[in-house]
Amino acid sequence: MKKQRISIKDISKELGISITTISFIINKKAKGRISDEVIKKVEDYIQEVGYKPNSSAQTLRTGKTKTIVFMAEDISDPFFSAVAKEMEEIAYKAGYKIIYCSTENNKKRALELISLFQDRQVDAFIITPPEGFQNAIQDLISQQNEVVMLFDRRYKMLNHNFVVLDNYNGAKSATEYLIKQNCQQIAYIGLDSDFSCMIERNGGYQHAVANHQAEPLALFLPFQHVNSDKGKKLFKEFIKAHPKIDGLLYATNGLAINGLKVLKELDKKIPEEIAVITFDDRDLFELHSPAITVLSQPVPDLATELINGTLQLLKSKKGKVDPYQKILPGKLIIRESSQKRLDPII
Amino acid sequence: MKKQRISIKDISKELGISITTISFIINKKAKGRISDEVIKKVEDYIQEVGYKPNSSAQTLRTGKTKTIVFMAEDISDPFFSAVAKEMEEIAYKAGYKIIYCSTENNKKRALELISLFQDRQVDAFIITPPEGFQNAIQDLISQQNEVVMLFDRRYKMLNHNFVVLDNYNGAKSATEYLIKQNCQQIAYIGLDSDFSCMIERNGGYQHAVANHQAEPLALFLPFQHVNSDKGKKLFKEFIKAHPKIDGLLYATNGLAINGLKVLKELDKKIPEEIAVITFDDRDLFELHSPAITVLSQPVPDLATELINGTLQLLKSKKGKVDPYQKILPGKLIIRESSQKRLDPII
DNA sequence: ATTCTTTTGTAAAACGTTTTACTAAATCGT
DNA sequence: ACGATTTAGTAAAACGTTTTACAAAAGAAT
Numbered sequence: 230m231k232k233q234r235i236s237i238k239d240i241s242k243e244l245g246i247s248i249t250t251i252s253f254i255i256n257k258k259a260k261g262r263i264s265d266e267v268i269k270k271v272e273d274y275i276q277e278v279g280y281k282p283n284s285s286a287q288t289l290r291t292g293k294t295k296t297i298v299f300m301a302e303d304i305s306d307p308f309f310s311a312v313a314k315e316m317e318e319i320a321y322k323a324g325y326k327i328i329y330c331s332t333e334n335n336k337k338r339a340l341e342l343i344s345l346f347q348d349r350q351v352d353a354f355i356i357t358p359p360e361g362f363q364n365a366i367q368d369l370i371s372q373q374n375e376v377v378m379l380f381d382r383r384y385k386m387l388n389h390n391f392v393v394l395d396n397y398n399g400a401k402s403a404t405e406y407l408i409k410q411n412c413q414q415i416a417y418i419g420l421d422s423d424f425s426c427m428i429e430r431n432g433g434y435q436h437a438v439a440n441h442q443a444e445p446l447a448l449f450l451p452f453q454h455v456n457s458d459k460g461k462k463l464f465k466e467f468i469k470a471h472p473k474i475d476g477l478l479y480a481t482n483g484l485a486i487n488g489l490k491v492l493k494e495l496d497k498k499i500p501e502e503i504a505v506i507t508f509d510d511r512d513l514f515e516l517h518s519p520a521i522t523v524l525s526q527p528v529p530d531l532a533t534e535l536i537n538g539t540l541q542l543l544k545s546k547k548g549k550v551d552p553y554q555k556i557l558p559g560k561l562i563i564r565e566s567s568q569k570r571l572d573p574i575i
Numbered sequence: 576m577k578k579q580r581i582s583i584k585d586i587s588k589e590l591g592i593s594i595t596t597i598s599f600i601i602n603k604k605a606k607g608r609i610s611d612e613v614i615k616k617v618e619d620y621i622q623e624v625g626y627k628p629n630s631s632a633q634t635l636r637t638g639k640t641k642t643i644v645f646m647a648e649d650i651s652d653p654f655f656s657a658v659a660k661e662m663e664e665i666a667y668k669a670g671y672k673i674i675y676c677s678t679e680n681n682k683k684r685a686l687e688l689i690s691l692f693q694d695r696q697v698d699a700f701i702i703t704p705p706e707g708f709q710n711a712i713q714d715l716i717s718q719q720n721e722v723v724m725l726f727d728r729r730y731k732m733l734n735h736n737f738v739v740l741d742n743y744n745g746a747k748s749a750t751e752y753l754i755k756q757n758c759q760q761i762a763y764i765g766l767d768s769d770f771s772c773m774i775e776r777n778g779g780y781q782h783a784v785a786n787h788q789a790e791p792l793a794l795f796l797p798f799q800h801v802n803s804d805k806g807k808k809l810f811k812e813f814i815k816a817h818p819k820i821d822g823l824l825y826a827t828n829g830l831a832i833n834g835l836k837v838l839k840e841l842d843k844k845i846p847e848e849i850a851v852i853t854f855d856d857r858d859l860f861e862l863h864s865p866a867i868t869v870l871s872q873p874v875p876d877l878a879t880e881l882i883n884g885t886l887q888l889l890k891s892k893k894g895k896v897d898p899y900q901k902i903l904p905g906k907l908i909i910r911e912s913s914q915k916r917l918d919p920i921i
Numbered sequence: 922a923t924t925c926t927t928t929t930g931t932a933a934a935a936c937g938t939t940t941t942a943c944t945a946a947a948t949c950g951t
Numbered sequence: 952a953c954g955a956t957t958t959a960g961t962a963a964a965a966c967g968t969t970t971t972a973c974a975a976a977a978g979a980a981t
Contacts, residue, residue, distance in 0.1 A: 236936090236937055236938085237937065237938070238937075238938095246960090246961095247960070247961045247962080248937090248938085248939095248961085248962090249939085249940080249960075249961055249962075249963095250959085250960060250961075252938070252939060252940085253939095253940095253960095255938095256939080258939095258940095261958080261959095262958080262959065262960075263958095263959065263960070264958085264959060264960090267959085267960085281694040282937080282938070283635070283696075283936085283937050283938070284694065284695050284696070284938095285631045285632075285634035285635040285640070285696065285936085285937080285938090286631075286635050286936070286937035286938040286939090286966090287937080287938055287939080288631035288938090288966090289629070289631040289632050289635050289936090289937080289938070289965095289966045289967065289968085290937080290938045290939045290940085290965075290966050291938085291939070291966085292966080294631070303660070304656060304659065304660050304663070305653070305656040305657045305659070305660040307651070307653060307656075310650060310651040310653075310656040311651045313650065313651070313675075314649070314650050314651040314677055317650070317675070317676060317677070321676075321691075326674055326695070327674070327675075328672055328673070328674055329659075329663070329673075329675055330663060330667075331660055331663070345667075348627040348630065349630050349672070350629070350630070350631065486858055486862060489862055490861075490862060493862075493864070511859075512832055512859065513857075513858065513859035513862060515836075516832060516835055516836060516839075516859060516863065517862065517863070517864075518839070518863075518864045582966090582967055582968085583967065583968070584967075584968095592930090592931095593930070593931045593932080594931085594932090594967090594968085594969095595930075595931055595932075595933095595969085595970080596929090596930060596931075598968070598969060598970080599930095599969095599970095601968095602969080604969095604970095607928085607929095608928085608929065608930075609928095609929065609930070610928080610929065610930090613929085613930085628967080628968070629966085629967050629968070630968095631966085631967080631968090632936090632966070632967035632968040632969090633967080633968055633969080634936090634968090635935095635936045635937065635938085635966090635967080635968070636935075636936050636967080636968045636969045636970085637936085637968085637969070638936085
């Protein structure tokens with residue numbers, strides 16, 4: 230019952246044509262070297278017997294694996310898994326496969342994963358780097374063995390490839406929307422992090438409230454407390470310490486979920502007492518009572534840019550190439566949680 | 576700057592020891608063949624220079640890729656991505672990598688994916704088969720080229736490997752819980768599908784209501800309408816047609832999400848007017864108002880069984896082995912949405 | 922001292938490609 | 952008709968392993 234795989238050698242024997250010729254034909258390098266007649270004959274035979282090249286042999290010979298690694302912060306996070314799924318779709322069509330993994334925002338783990346996949350000779354890394362990973366990225370890039378594409382966060386000083394959201398303007402427009410809704414005291418709930426996305430989001434918020442309220446109000450939670458009870462406690466204390474807060478901008482969906490639980494526990498009315506907006510859309514937010522206004526990331530566009538950029542870089546790997554840098558705009562999806570004004574904005 | 580990979584040949588030259596000997600040592604086949612002294616020398620050198628075998632060469636020679644494919648229905652579904660993440664963790668430690676992909680419950684696509692990964696010589700498939708896939712699975716198994724493990728759904732008549740939830744008893748206990756809550760008319764919202772999990776869940780429901788209400792009440796939505804407006808419309812009509820319904824069991828989290836939207840639109844009070852339970856836990860359900868009672872699947876256990884089972888089968892591939900079959904119990908997590916009784920059950 | 926084992930090791934083929942360097946035949950320009 | 956060029960094709964090395972079959976040296980048994 231075992232299906233025997235057919236090799237170039239088999240074709241060669243069967244057709245009485247040399248291995249070299251067949252390889253040229255398979256790799257579309259036959260034009261001008263081999264007669265159309267022979268090309269046709271070989272192509273037809275390949276079609277007929279369903280020959281597929283052995284990828285290990287190809288890799289061994291060429292050093293290319295046609296594999297891209299996507300190292301997300303957490304592949305089970307809906308945002309990352311949505312991006313992953315879209316990427317897989319596109320990569321698949323281009324003959325590439327994707328391997329996913331999660332850094333858990335753990336530097337050591339991320340380093341191990343990079344080392345593991347370097348051993349496996351992947352062609353490219355798409356990475357959401359964990360905290361304090363700049364040097365590691367620097368190293369990885371300078372080795373020049375793989376294409377390195379950063380996602381979601383970038384480094385200002387590195388001349389590298391990245392695809393990120395326009396975090397600054399996203400946060401700014403979300404905050405400005407809250408201001409238009411007559412919020413007087415808008416607070417920002419962010420991650421205690423040096424991620425560019427976090428710094429930019431906070432920057433956008435700061436800019437928007439600069440001429441609006443006496444001083445910005447921000448809470449920065451450490452990564453490990455985003456989902457924890459400790460995080461809830463810290464957030465609860467923050468809200469209690471600032472009773473005048475009537476508008477909230479959460480920097481991530483994780484923060485929002487825990488934050489919404491706290492607001493529920495505190496029995497705060499949304500949006501009457503506190504208007505709420507968060508980054509990243511999830512079906513959860515649409516179903517929430519009240520439905521949560523979000524600044525959603527353009528998942529299909531992000532995925533497309535990530536893969537197309539990576540594939541482009543893989544193709545042009547030889548000479549110096551300009552870095553692939555894309556900053557994509559988010560979209561404010563207005564739902565009930567931010568509609569504070571009785572006279573709605575048109 | 577490019578780091579040059581070191582090969583066995585390099586070690587051989589450097590140490591003046593034959594390639595064969597080194598290979599034996601690397602593969603722990605040196606005992607009794609090679610002196611302890613030489614073994615130590617080689618191992619130390621390998622450690623020192625950080626040699627890692629080239630996996631393509633190994634694959635080319637052995638035909639084994641140390642790769643497992645996880646074909647989920649939809650890898651961006653939180654349930655599947657949670658399982659995927661856990662699996663990756665375990666597989667990674669065992670030196671295996673996992674490739675994920677989504678069938679989208681599309682038979683043609685699933686067949687293409689299988690063919691693609693067979694070409695890439697993966698060692699094992701973990702599959703949630705799409706609709707009408709039994710023959711394809713049959714074929715795949717009989718080819719005996721890869722280990723085949725089914726997940727989430729199984730085929731009664733096939734003597735195959737699987738890891739599934741105890742769907743029957745899960746649905747039964749959820750329904751019985753609704754009965755205890757004094758629900759008089761309990762409806763089941765399922766998928767119009769021949770998946771074993773769907774049939775078993777419906778079976779559990781049917782059994783539970785058999786002696787309770789005049790007749791079972793069930794709505795079966797086609798797969799493509801789970802998330803669609805059409806699905807919402809069908810569900811809305813169903814609810815309107817059966818105004819006496821005061822208890823609902825959703826067979827999947829996707830059905831529940833769309834269903835909850837409809838209940839919100841119809842302004843049905845949960846649980847006062849309709850008590851609700853759904854399969855599969857998600858953070859969304861905890862945050863929902865009211866929080867939704869769920870029958871949750873033991874994600875870590877499922878992932879562990881899937882990988883351990885697969886690895887075990889990979890090891891013992893030679894002779895006939897008993898199929899690896901696990902049925903894991905779910906857990907009813909009681910929240911507000913099902914608490915209909917004023918006098919709560921103790 | 923010869924044969925028989927055991928110990929310790931190695932040579933070389935094979936896995937299935939890609940690619941360089943080559944050749945034979947055909948065509949061309951004059 | 953002659954060398955030059957183009958066309959059509961191939962032989963063989965290389966990628967880095969694993970593994971079979973063999974061999975030399977040392978020790979044991981006769």
